[in-house]
Amino acid sequence: MFYALGDIHGQMAQLDRALALIDADGGGDADLYFVGDLVDRGPDSRGVIQTIIDGQNAGKPWHCILGNHDLMFHQFVTSAKVLHPEILSGKTWLHHRLGGVRTLASYMGATELDHPGWISWDHANEHGLDPASDSLLAAFADAAKDAVPASHLDWIAALPLFIKAPHDHIFVHAGIRPNVATDDQAQSDLIWIREGWLDYGGELDAMYVHGHTALDFPQHHGNRINIDGGAGYGRPLVPTLFDGAGWFTLDDNGRTPLHP
Structure with missing residues (x-):
């Protein structure tokens, strides 16, 4: 089982709430993936970065990707x-x-x-x-x-452009150029792409989990999952999780399945 958070954009209060929801779900020690765009628009980008650094330094299995x-x-x-x-x-x-x-x-x-x-x-x-x-x-x-x-x-400079996760999942900020091997992807596509990615409905080599393109709520598209629920525009930061069989979102009432 692992958890994931979409674009935070400096919303420290939303990050605190999301981490509390993950703790309440029993995921305080589980792997947690951040898909980038930690900064900008919100009031406390510094606090967001420091919180993630502190968590990693404390030994939490938190993984973060570079966002644009x-x-x-x-x-x-x-x-x-x-x-x-x-x-x-x-x-x-x-x-x-x-x-x-x-x-x-x-x-x-x-x-x-x-x-x-x-x-x-x-x-x-x-x-x-x-x-x-x-x-x-x-x-x-x-x-x-x-x-x-x-x-x-230094921490930002060391962030990877994608992370391979269990159960054939790959975390990336924006997406990929379809039909190009992951290791051959251009940085500009991994952190900026929309055209040719968001409209791609074909099969992929893994389940790609990404952010970058703000939605009203995380959405499972079948071949990819966009977990940017628009926190950068004042909407809630919604935690998501994969339990080994399916995807869910988290709120104060617990888990809700996230289906294609």
Whole structure:
């Protein structure tokens, strides 16, 4: 038996609730898989990462995959990168819809982010980075380097792109390119893919469990399971589990089967 959690997106209170539900189900010592996107949009990305690190350091069998938001956070702090070609709208990681500023606030404090020039830059750059603001961007990246613990950056950098789990399950953040061997998948597909994956109804070499594309509730699609229930948009973080025979979701009333 093992448990899994979808995209958390900085929602520390939801993570606490989900872990309590897993404990109540008897899974406190069971394997738990996180499918990435731990940060952005929610108020406490720092707390989410620290909670998972602390659990692993305490010996809990917790396994985590790299999500695209985790990668964007790491790349901003280490290289001030905010533009990503996979974001077709041209919005930067710091745009309010992507939520990077809220992640920085959890490390730096909201007061430091109240700089008038920064607020103006954040709201004005809806479709990409204005080169005239490079110096301001660099200043905030430098401030982030001072605020974000190296242990968090090192931990994110070491996260795998997929994890093979028992009973022919594979955990991945976004999905895969169908008909390409798992070990040959491109990073950009594993953490960003939608087109060619979400509409694929054919057989796969394993049951893929993923997040990335927010739903109203986890859904079993037959050949894949999407467990991103939209916590990044204010919906509950729903724990899921596989008992060796079938999939379930967890809530205050216990288990509910998750059927295709």
